[in-house]
Amino acid sequence: MNTQLHPAWYNQLLTHASKIPAIPMAVVHPCERQALRGAIDAAAAGLIEPLLIAPLAKLRAIADDEDIDLDAYRVIDVPHSHAAAAQAVELARSGQVKALMKGSLHTDELMAAVLNSQTGLRTERRISHVFAMDVPAYPRPLFITDAAINIEPTLDEKRDIVQNAIDLAKTLGIVQPKVAILAAVETVNSKMQSTLDAAALCKMADRGQICGGTLDGPLAFDNAISPEAAASKGIHSAVAGLADILVVPNLEAGNMLAKQLQYLAGAQAAGIVLGAKVPIVLTSRADSASARQASCAIAALILHAKVN
Known part of the structure; x- marks a missing residue:
């Protein structure tokens, strides 16, 4: 079974996105290997500047298993996934991040914060x-x-x-x-x-x-x-x-x-x-790191198109 995007389209996405500045992106509760690896790979490719929002102990355990140096990235320690979603949405509302990325939390958790009529990101x-x-x-x-x-x-x-x-x-x-x-x-x-x-x-x-x-x-x-x-x-x-x-x-x-x-x-x-007010990378929790990286490239291209 094919596990990669077609080289022509995948490379085109990454090539185009790599020519524009990396976007500040809140990564919401990346407490699973593929979720964290996808964000780190996207950062290494110059697509995003990740702000990792998660319980620090859980995040550090995954990072240690993946040989990732967390000190190289901004991290906000929160008690649980609901708090991570709320914090990420608030950062997007205030303009401190320009996009969100779903980590290992359930879609409903993230979207409940996004869709909140008072504090969310509706347009x-x-x-x-x-x-x-x-x-x-x-x-x-x-x-x-x-x-x-x-x-x-x-x-x-x-x-x-x-x-x-x-x-x-x-x-x-x-x-x-x-x-x-x-x-x-x-x-x-x-x-x-x-x-x-x-x-x-x-x-x-x-x-x-x-x-x-x-x-x-x-x-x-x-x-x-x-x-x-x-x-x-x-x-x-x-x-x-x-x-x-x-x-x-x-x-x-x-x-x-x-x-x-x-x-x-x-x-x-x-x-x-x-x-929403910002693009939101939303893949399945079972999706590969490469799919998350491609999604980040799309988010970067969307933001670039809005300001040009």
């Missing part, structure tokens, strides 16, 4: 997650959204989910991303809400409510990514068989799709949360 845009996936059998990067944050998004929420993904793809060099709105079928069916939402999203793009990408849907997974499958069903569009972005109907579908690609197709996934 007018809906917060959503994008997997930037490198699938060995697919000829280009594949972005999947949302498989981690929004459980059953409404049409309005899907609008923001789509726009967030388009903005990310454009930041990473895809001029006019092709967006496939996924459903189980490729025709509109009044009994299947996902097909109605897909049709509405495409019309919203026609009316300028979604900008910067080319949308089509509903599309089934096969005719979204396979030109042969699209042709066999008589589907002719600028997106069918050529999708850059796959928009799933709900979190369960997205989570299963992303994990199937990882564990059955050898894909590697970088993960990023968009729509």
